[in-house]
Amino acid sequence: MVIMTGPKDSGKTALLREYRRRQAHGEFLGVSSYIDMREKPNVDPAGFAASLRGSMVDSMELKVKLGIEVLGGNVEHCKGSASEDGLSMTMRWLESYCLERRHLVEPEQCSTTLVDAYKQGFPTIFIDEANALAAWHSLPDGEAQLETLFRFLVRISKQECGAHIVLASSESFFRRWLLSSAAFQGHGVSVFGVGHLAEEEAKAFMLERVPASSKKEAEAVWDDVFAHVGGAILNLHRIVRLAHRAVATGERLRDRWEREKKRLFMDAAYRVMEGFRPEGMRKVGVREPPKWKKDDWARLVKKMADSRDGVIAYDSLADVPGLDSMIEHDLLQLRAYSDTEREIIADEWPVVIPTSRMALHVMRIKG
Ligand SMILES: Nc1ncnc2c1ncn2[C@@H]1O[C@H](COP(=O)(O)OP(=O)(O)O)[C@@H](O)[C@H]1O
Ligand SMILES: [Mg+2]
Incomplete structure (x- = not known):
């Protein structure tokens, strides 16, 4: 089990999507389920369960389409249970998938193809913006459902080694919140950090994407750009867009950048000023x-x-x-x-x- 942390817009979701894209093409072993907690239905345990199962089934079917055998991947069985919604049903199905398939590769009958099929079916569960699971606290019975989910995740990954779990979040205290759950007592969780880009990478990222005719201009404003936006990938994307627009409208990139800098300054100033008026801050979610x-x-x-x-x-x-x-x-x-x-x-x-x-x-x- 891994917690993937990093600031907002640093590329956590992009990395998970790219991993799954390559996995679907058979480049990486295993099958996976991806649940985006920003999607409203997933904030409800039944909706979460449907996404968890649906995504895993899709992943298995993609492998089968590629002609890859997924040992123990009983897609039909899982589809059959889809109507009997609910988190406990899904957990039961996944638990048997994760744990029972191990007995299918007893050492004495271990052929290379069998082990291969086993690995091809090894499941990973990705939960993106996993901090939003905290919203379950305010649902009737949500507290108990969350504890059951955490116990299930710990059991299939850390205790039984039947699955990988990756929980992504930008919230600074996500790890603390997660480990405060009784299910995690005695279990550590490793952290994988995705940060913004370092200067060299950031510069290369921008120069690779600006139009060829703006390269010189882009190099000339780079120091000022980096001093104000650093390696934040989303802002670097914006600068690239500015360069394309500047070419289209015949403007200088530097003029466009100066205007963008003012806009970024106003946004940041607004946030810093908010801190001086804590009583006026908007209520956000469960905070x-x-x-x-x-x-x-x-x-x-x-x-x-x-x-x-x-x-x-x-x-x-x-x-x-x-x-x-x-x-x-x-x-x-x-x-x-x-x-x-x-x-x-x-x-x-x-x-x-x-x-x-x-x-x-x-x-x-x-x-
Ligand atoms: N390696 C990358 N190359 C190109 N664009 C990227 C890369 N990583 C992230 N992005 C882009 O940056 C933006 C923010 O990334 P995202 O994955 O949503 O961040 P996070 O999930 O950490 O908040 C998205 O528009 C994404 O497409
Ligand atoms: Mg994200």
Whole structure:
């Protein structure tokens, strides 16, 4: 079981989709189920169950179409149970699929083709934006359903090694929330971090995509672009779009970028200013109301402004009241150490950083 974390728009979903695309083409072993918790029906346990099963069945059928044998993949049986909806039904089906198929490859009858078919059917369950499962807390019986789901996920993956589970989330406290569930007591979960791009990659990403005639202009604005957007892939996409539009309208890329920079600045300034009015913040989902005061945010902004590059060790901010609440409300990001981290350099982890490079610029002005 792996938790995939990283800031919003860093490419977690894109990575999962690309993995599944290649898996469907037979490039990777196994079958998988992908559940996007941003899709409303999935926030209901029955809807979640239908997606979990439907997606797994689709994946199995794709392999079968390619002529690949999926050992133990009883597609018809699963389809048959689709009408008797419900999470417990789906979990029962998946549990028998994940665990019983192991007995189909007893060591004494292990041929290469059998083992191959076993591997081809090895299931992975991807739950994207898995933090949204927290909404089950507010459903009647949701608490118990969530605990049952977690116990099931832990059993089939960590205890029985019958499946891989990948839970993706941008929420800073997702890991803490997940591990606070009784189902996880005594079980650790590894973290795979997807960060923004490092400078070299970010530059290459942009230069590869701008029109050939804008390459020189793009190189000329690059330092300013990176200083304000860093390696955030979605913003890099935007710059690429600006370059294409500039060519179409005969404008200079630099002029377009200057206008875009103002827009990004206004967005970031709005977010930073929101922190000074915690009582006026909109209620979002299951989040608790802000737990900081105006002066706490002012202190935090000053610390960020005085920091060398907007990276502060979480532990050294213990004296800022309501820090966790600021993070929960997306005014700051908490980033844990991951082997795959390429963007942040720090001696002590976890660290707290602004939500964007532009937000750091705003903080430097306000602090
Ligand atoms: N490696 C990549 N190459 C090109 N575009 C990417 C890549 N990774 C992400 N993107 C694009 O960046 C945007 C944000 O990615 P997404 O996967 O939705 O982020 P996340 O799930 O982390 O919030 C999407 O428009 C996606 O298509
Ligand atoms: Mg996503």
